[in-house]
Amino acid sequence: MRLRAxxxxxxxxxxxxxxxxxDMVRRTxxxxxxxxxxxxxxxxxxLVTMCGLPVxxxxxxxxLPLSAPVPVADAIEEDRLVWVGxxxxxxxxxxxxxxxxxxxxxxxxxxxxxxxxxxxGVVLLWPADHPIRPTPRERHHITASVRRLARLLDDSPxxxxxxxxxxxxxxxxxxxxxxxxxAAVDYLDRLPEGALALDLEGRVTFMSAxxxxxxxxxxxxxxxxxxxQSLPWLDDLRYEERYRLAVISRAPVSFSALRPPDQWxxxxxxxxxxxxxxxxxxxxxxxxxxxxxxxxxxPTTPGRLYQLVHLAAALTEAVTTQDLVALMAxxxxxxxxxxxxxxxxxxxGRLRIAGxxxxxxxxxxxxxxxxxxxxxxxxxxxxxxxVPAFFGSPAELARSYPRAPRMxxxxxxxxxxxxxxxxxxxxxxxxxxxxxxxxxxxxxxxxPLAGLLAQALDRAHLYDTQHHLVHQLQQAxxxxxxxxxxxxxxxxxxxxxxxxxxxxxxFYDLLRLDDTHxxxxxxxxxxxxxxxxxxxxxxxxxxxxxxxxxxxxxxxIARTNRLLTDLAPDLLVTCLYVHLDLxxxxxxxxxxxxxxxxxxxxxxxxxxxxxxxxxxxxVDADARYPxxxxxxxxxxxxxxxxxxxxxxxxxxxxxxxxxxxxxxAHADADDLERLVDSLVHQAWPAGGHTDDLAVLLLRTGHA
Numbered sequence: 001m002r003l004r005a006x007x008x009x010x011x012x013x014x015x016x017x018x019x020x021x022x023d024m025v026r027r028t029x030x031x032x033x034x035x036x037x038x039x040x041x042x043x044x045x046x047l048v049t050m051c052g053l054p055v056x057x058x059x060x061x062x063x064l065p066l067s068a069p070v071p072v073a074d075a076i077e078e079d080r081l082v083w084v085g086x087x088x089x090x091x092x093x094x095x096x097x098x099x100x101x102x103x104x105x106x107x108x109x110x111x112x113x114x115x116x117x118x119x120x121g122v123v124l125l126w127p128a129d130h131p132i133r134p135t136p137r138e139r140h141h142i143t144a145s146v147r148r149l150a151r152l153l154d155d156s157p158x159x160x161x162x163x164x165x166x167x168x169x170x171x172x173x174x175x176x177x178x179x180x181x182x183a184a185v186d187y188l189d190r191l192p193e194g195a196l197a198l199d200l201e202g203r204v205t206f207m208s209a210x211x212x213x214x215x216x217x218x219x220x221x222x223x224x225x226x227x228x229q230s231l232p233w234l235d236d237l238r239y240e241e242r243y244r245l246a247v248i249s250r251a252p253v254s255f256s257a258l259r260p261p262d263q264w265x266x267x268x269x270x271x272x273x274x275x276x277x278x279x280x281x282x283x284x285x286x287x288x289x290x291x292x293x294x295x296x297x298x299p300t301t302p303g304r305l306y307q308l309v310h311l312a313a314a315l316t317e318a319v320t321t322q323d324l325v326a327l328m329a330x331x332x333x334x335x336x337x338x339x340x341x342x343x344x345x346x347x348x349g350r351l352r353i354a355g356x357x358x359x360x361x362x363x364x365x366x367x368x369x370x371x372x373x374x375x376x377x378x379x380x381x382x383x384x385x386x387v388p389a390f391f392g393s394p395a396e397l398a399r400s401y402p403r404a405p406r407m408x409x410x411x412x413x414x415x416x417x418x419x420x421x422x423x424x425x426x427x428x429x430x431x432x433x434x435x436x437x438x439x440x441x442x443x444x445x446x447x448p449l450a451g452l453l454a455q456a457l458d459r460a461h462l463y464d465t466q467h468h469l470v471h472q473l474q475q476a477x478x479x480x481x482x483x484x485x486x487x488x489x490x491x492x493x494x495x496x497x498x499x500x501x502x503x504x505x506x507f508y509d510l511l512r513l514d515d516t517h518x519x520x521x522x523x524x525x526x527x528x529x530x531x532x533x534x535x536x537x538x539x540x541x542x543x544x545x546x547x548x549x550x551x552x553x554x555x556x557i558a559r560t561n562r563l564l565t566d567l568a569p570d571l572l573v574t575c576l577y578v579h580l581d582l583x584x585x586x587x588x589x590x591x592x593x594x595x596x597x598x599x600x601x602x603x604x605x606x607x608x609x610x611x612x613x614x615x616x617x618x619v620d621a622d623a624r625y626p627x628x629x630x631x632x633x634x635x636x637x638x639x640x641x642x643x644x645x646x647x648x649x650x651x652x653x654x655x656x657x658x659x660x661x662x663x664x665a666h667a668d669a670d671d672l673e674r675l676v677d678s679l680v681h682q683a684w685p686a687g688g689h690t691d692d693l694a695v696l697l698l699r700t701g702h703a
């Protein structure tokens with residue numbers, strides 16, 4: 001079941017979610033709350049409704065990959081409450097999130113798990129003065145609120161919507177009677193200091209006569225506007241930053257600003273769930289500067305700089321070119337309202353398309369490998385000059401490049417040169433399906449973003465090249481196919497790690513010794529490198545040579561060990577060698593520090609074969625490797641695997657092995673290909689394994 005758009009007018013579940021998130025914030029005592037739903041099949045988290053925070057503040061977090069390094073993704077993946085009690089803890093555990101949200105607060109993230117599916121997760125924020133740890137009462141309220149939300153989603157007759165922007169839900173607060181309000185206004189006007197009220201979006205909802213006088217602007221010209229947009233002398237990121245700090249941390253904030261020509265004003269912000277009360281007083285220059293004012297505030301561009309920080313942190317995590325393309329489609333395009341993207345690499349005087357989004361295949365084919373100097377599109381010119389080009393409409397682009405608008409069918413374009421230290425790397429094109437006016441704000445952020453993209457693309461391209469070379473080496477060293485033996489079924493899986501060089505030293509093999517005897521081998525060379533892959537090939541070759549020469553299992557391992565000791569590779573190698581006597585229905589095993597295999601002698605029963613293993617290969621030239629014998633009845637399934645299958649961060653290996661054994665005991669073993677996939681899924685249900693893993697399944701003929 002996938003979340004998808006619904007017909008207009010069907011808002012019952014959306015309204016219920018809106019009410020539920022406000023109720024959750026009230027019950028838990030949080031200042032800010034939001035609900036994320038999983039968007040399938042894209043594997044994204046979509047922020048659908050929130051309260052206590054302006055929607056624009058959530059821009060970096062409105063769409064997140066399920067694998068993103070943020071608390072809500074971890075809560076969903078690990079099916080537990082994630083608590084981050086302080087800004088310092090956020091910086092240690094989630095540095096990318098802390099960089100884009102550098103404010104003091106406490107945070108809780110919890111999974112929304114229904115009866116039959118994972119719906120998503122919730123996020124709650126408390127003010128900066130909240131204790132480092134949650135109280136038992138808070139934990140109870142969080143858990144109860146999450147259960148109510150999950151039950152609401154389970155019981156809903158329709159699916160919730162996934163809006164482009166999250167819905168903002170107010171937290172109800174009592175309002176004074178009209179007579180009391182008028183008395184309050186009279187009281188404030190009599191005070192020598194100004195009073196100003198902002199809503200959580202930063203708009204002025206009330207100001208006293210004294211505040212209007214101090215700010216030098218009539219109230220009717222400021223009401224409904226944001227001060228840093230209506231008052232040029234407050235149009236500085238440092239002042240908007242103070243407002244953001246107050247909204248997110250819910251802590252009082254003060255700063256000083258110079259109202260031209262020479263009047264210093266002190267602003268004291270007092271936030272709560274409904275808005276911010278601002279007290280304004282006049283100050284002397286010396287006192288204001290000492291308190292953090294600036295005699296000559298330099299105008300800076302507010303707003304999207306926070307988005308740039310978030311994107312910069314995200315770009316550092318893109319490993320491959322495809323990672324970079326996916327990240328741009330998920331985060332860069334929505335951030336700037338674009339619908340299409342083409343990422344090209346400069347190679348041999350041409351722009352080769354490395355990735356794209358929002359373009360049909362025939363258009364990509366037409367744009368791929370265009371010479372840099374054709375003048376058909378602005379890509380070559382912007383790459384030569386290093387200056388971005390922005391075109392808000394087809395007519396604007398056609399004035400300089402008549403053929404370009406017809407080539408893509410888009411209506412507006414941003415051509416960003418990707419250059420590193422004067423060296424052209426490639427070009428990124430963001431495109432729009434409707435004419436688009438590029439504001440100075442957007443241009444100011446897209447220009448430095450191009451430099452970050454250039455660095456990320458260069459790293460990703462280098463990684464892809466290295467990965468291709470190492471992957472070719474590994475494929476050459478692993479067996480292209482395994483032999484078939486009468487009465488012996490088999491299935492094998494090798495999955496490289498999700499990060500790093502993406503190749504390592506896990507290996508496997510099956511050797512046919514004669515019609516009724518075979519040898520199965522599995523092993524693991526530590527590390528992920530060319531050296532690990534090369535050593536893996538040497539070990540596999542040595543075992544193959546000794547086994548086919550007729551050596552006993554303990555001799556095969558001992559002789560391979562002596563070879564590695566002579567080579568002194570400085571890398572540990574674990575290995576398991578299994579001699580199968582199909583006619584005699586028994587096993588002989590010799591291990592060198594490797595995880596024990598699993599044996600399923602009959603349906604419903606499985607156990608680990610506990611060995612008396614010797615040390616890893618290459619450690620001690622004189623090491624002895626004792627053998628273990630076990631029966632191998634007809635229809636039995638033997639599972640050999642490397643430690644990447646059961647070693648999962650934050651999970652006990654013994655528990656993981658026990659769960660794997662239980663799954664093997666009761667799984668359907670008629671289809672070994674399906675069984676091996678189910679074992680991998682059992683160990684890593686969400687994928688994303690952090691180490692190489694290899695699994696070799698063998699099943700003897702049925703009785």
